[in-house]
Amino acid sequence: MSSHPIRMAGIDKSFGPVRANRGASLDVAPGEIHALVGENGAGKSTLMKILGGLIRPDAGTVEINGSDVTGWSTSDAIAAGVGVVHQHFMLVPTLTVAENVVLGNEPKRGVMFDRTRALADVNALIQQTGLIVPADRRVAELSVGEAQRVEILKTLYRGAKILILDEPTAVLSPPDVQELWTVLRKLRDDGATIVLITHRLDEVIGISQTITVMRAGASVGRMKTSETTPAEIAKTMVGRDVVLSAPLREAIGGTAATAEHAIAPVGAPVLEVTDLAVNDSRRVRVVDGVTFAIRPGEVLGIAGVEGNGQTELVEAIAGLRDIVSGSVSVSGRDITRATVKERRDAGIAHVPEDRHRRGLILEYSIAENLVLGAQQEFSRYGSLDGDRIGEHAREQITKFDVRPPSAAPAARTLSGGNQQKVVIAREMGRSFTVLLAAQPTRGVDVGAIEFIHRQIREARDAGKAILLVSAELNEVLALSDKVAVMYRGKFAVTLPAREATPEVLGPYMTGGKSRDAA
Amino acid sequence: MNPFDFITQTLRIAVPYLFAASGGLVAERAGIVSLTLEGFMLSGAFTATLGSYYSGSPVIGVLAGAAGGLAFGLLHGIATVRFRADHVVSGIAVNLFVIGLTQVILMLLFDSSSNSPRVEGFQAGLSGFGDPLVWMGLASVPLVAFLLYKTPFGLRVQAAGEHPEAAASVGINVRFIRYVSVAISGVLAGLGGVYLALDQHQFTNNMTAGRGFIAIAAVIFGRWDPWRAGAACLLFAAAETLQIQLQGVGGIPSQFIQIIPYALTIVALAGLVGRAVAPAALGRAEE
Numbered sequence: 001m002s003s004h005p006i007r008m009a010g011i012d013k014s015f016g017p018v019r020a021n022r023g024a025s026l027d028v029a030p031g032e033i034h035a036l037v038g039e040n041g042a043g044k045s046t047l048m049k050i051l052g053g054l055i056r057p058d059a060g061t062v063e064i065n066g067s068d069v070t071g072w073s074t075s076d077a078i079a080a081g082v083g084v085v086h087q088h089f090m091l092v093p094t095l096t097v098a099e100n101v102v103l104g105n106e107p108k109r110g111v112m113f114d115r116t117r118a119l120a121d122v123n124a125l126i127q128q129t130g131l132i133v134p135a136d137r138r139v140a141e142l143s144v145g146e147a148q149r150v151e152i153l154k155t156l157y158r159g160a161k162i163l164i165l166d167e168p169t170a171v172l173s174p175p176d177v178q179e180l181w182t183v184l185r186k187l188r189d190d191g192a193t194i195v196l197i198t199h200r201l202d203e204v205i206g207i208s209q210t211i212t213v214m215r216a217g218a219s220v221g222r223m224k225t226s227e228t229t230p231a232e233i234a235k236t237m238v239g240r241d242v243v244l245s246a247p248l249r250e251a252i253g254g255t256a257a258t259a260e261h262a263i264a265p266v267g268a269p270v271l272e273v274t275d276l277a278v279n280d281s282r283r284v285r286v287v288d289g290v291t292f293a294i295r296p297g298e299v300l301g302i303a304g305v306e307g308n309g310q311t312e313l314v315e316a317i318a319g320l321r322d323i324v325s326g327s328v329s330v331s332g333r334d335i336t337r338a339t340v341k342e343r344r345d346a347g348i349a350h351v352p353e354d355r356h357r358r359g360l361i362l363e364y365s366i367a368e369n370l371v372l373g374a375q376q377e378f379s380r381y382g383s384l385d386g387d388r389i390g391e392h393a394r395e396q397i398t399k400f401d402v403r404p405p406s407a408a409p410a411a412r413t414l415s416g417g418n419q420q421k422v423v424i425a426r427e428m429g430r431s432f433t434v435l436l437a438a439q440p441t442r443g444v445d446v447g448a449i450e451f452i453h454r455q456i457r458e459a460r461d462a463g464k465a466i467l468l469v470s471a472e473l474n475e476v477l478a479l480s481d482k483v484a485v486m487y488r489g490k491f492a493v494t495l496p497a498r499e500a501t502p503e504v505l506g507p508y509m510t511g512g513k514s515r516d517a518a
Numbered sequence: 519m520n521p522f523d524f525i526t527q528t529l530r531i532a533v534p535y536l537f538a539a540s541g542g543l544v545a546e547r548a549g550i551v552s553l554t555l556e557g558f559m560l561s562g563a564f565t566a567t568l569g570s571y572y573s574g575s576p577v578i579g580v581l582a583g584a585a586g587g588l589a590f591g592l593l594h595g596i597a598t599v600r601f602r603a604d605h606v607v608s609g610i611a612v613n614l615f616v617i618g619l620t621q622v623i624l625m626l627l628f629d630s631s632s633n634s635p636r637v638e639g640f641q642a643g644l645s646g647f648g649d650p651l652v653w654m655g656l657a658s659v660p661l662v663a664f665l666l667y668k669t670p671f672g673l674r675v676q677a678a679g680e681h682p683e684a685a686a687s688v689g690i691n692v693r694f695i696r697y698v699s700v701a702i703s704g705v706l707a708g709l710g711g712v713y714l715a716l717d718q719h720q721f722t723n724n725m726t727a728g729r730g731f732i733a734i735a736a737v738i739f740g741r742w743d744p745w746r747a748g749a750a751c752l753l754f755a756a757a758e759t760l761q762i763q764l765q766g767v768g769g770i771p772s773q774f775i776q777i778i779p780y781a782l783t784i785v786a787l788a789g790l791v792g793r794a795v796a797p798a799a800l801g802r803a804e805e
Binding site: 084091092108111 | 668669670672673674676677680681683684685686687688689690798
């Protein structure tokens, strides 16, 4: 057994009062793709950072190929052939692909950096692995899929035989994911050992041979992929039986999620967007002639690879970004030039895609975050009314199941899922007619996804008009009545949910097909 | 005046800017905010004066000046890298510290509140180009461009300033890179001060008179590129030369003429830079 490429045992690691790992273990056999699964905050990333030498464990041992390497550094890990592909790309955007790949191990000619040889070496590696990227292009100009290939190339250039990939598919379109699997299988067949961190059960089933499940910092299960079921994995992850929300059920191969959309939306459109054009911060047109209408009780889901204008579309409707041309109206009232406040008063609720940047003030307490934007309603004689704010917080925390159920701590102290619940509570806990939900379940755990999806369905059933933007195609399919694919600032296609499947939508997401249907 | 004189005077005036801007550029590209250039220059000017005074040799003065700049460069480095101090706060502290310290030592050694005794400088000649520091100042721009763009160290400096976590993840010692970069900025900016002191053959209180800040403006105006920053230094120096030359011309109130370099700096920074893109991790410690 000492020939195992990775053996980690009894790993403890605390960050202040937070115990990220407690007695975690991982045992990976040679030449396999090993899935490390668990909810957000289960300690997967911490365990992998310890393995990659970015942080030291408080206790426990790490063995690579049979030798004890506990507490090593990143350079040691690289030298031993362990390469980490981080969830947040570790790439320098201003440098070229080739420069990023060789950084730290630059080929030299005298004292000079040998740029020509770097380019040649990287091109050779690209040919050999099939990880196609333009080697002389600056990383800032690459697509997300390409940037990820650069990350993998970086580790291979350093001779990595053990590859760790942290949530590699979180940002990829379906075709890019397929391509990634092809490359990983090829690397495995060439003798590499691969650890894949993910929380998507369909991926786990599709590609891994062995699974380690983590919960609350500990390894709670290790199983052969061929001998388990998604339901069992999910149960081990959460520690209880889960009422699987639609995306998970779909992953398991259950019935089509669209069956739930029985209630027909009725009435005149509440949110109307006509021929909308919006520029990004660099003044490039990123939303280009988008038109749609959403009726009460209807969910329009926008799918597509991120960066095709979805962000700017939502921001423009929410009033956070100038509208170049076109119009937006809510309940027949034109709000194209209205302020954010006026839009909120007109009935728009907005769950922003980046809860840290737009959704919360992390240093503020949960109670304070729950009244952001509504301070007027919670003040008396011009100063904030602490009693009413506290009472309001207690109500919302109970209603939206924020854990731990306490109003005083800073929003920063909550887990991602509970932070998101605070945002949802603030936006959906007041009266509104239109909900803009951008990536509502990004980076939250299975339990919170279940909860948030239920909130969205209830809002729909209560007659709200909902615009849902998500990079998770399964989520769009599970919740929407109509599905649009956004590609390069336009709606490439709009379909009723019952006609929308990943197979149908895939080509539109990559620009392979386009059909205007508004 | 003839164009040749105008050019030579511009180049001489540009020398301290070129030194300081080249140095500041390396530190900024590595992620260290360089509001300290003023202090580095002043400390270089002071230690160069002492070196030249006690040895009688301007060469020793140059070495002493470089060492003075280096010392405060490392101080700024320790504050920002080791102790993660706010770069602006550390910068202001270094600048004020140098101003005070030089005054105290000046009083202790020379019993003067304003200036040092006359010290030995280089034989500059009529045009000023006999002074080796002029040539060194002009050479500092291509030197830094070479370092930044053509060496592995330069690649690592860029990585440390744009994405220190990415640099660390491939085994680069970001702290070491930043220490070296801020040391280089100390030495180069110190040499800028050396030129001022030895050219005037003495140290006077606060003799850098804001040149370090003009240099940092040149770095920003040059969008953190050594060649463009060098060009910005020449532009600012040309404006100063123009201002000096126009002093004798009648009809224009001298106050307006004196405004020229500062007005140019404001116009340059506010209007022409547009979206200057600073190193992404400027002023931010490695996580």
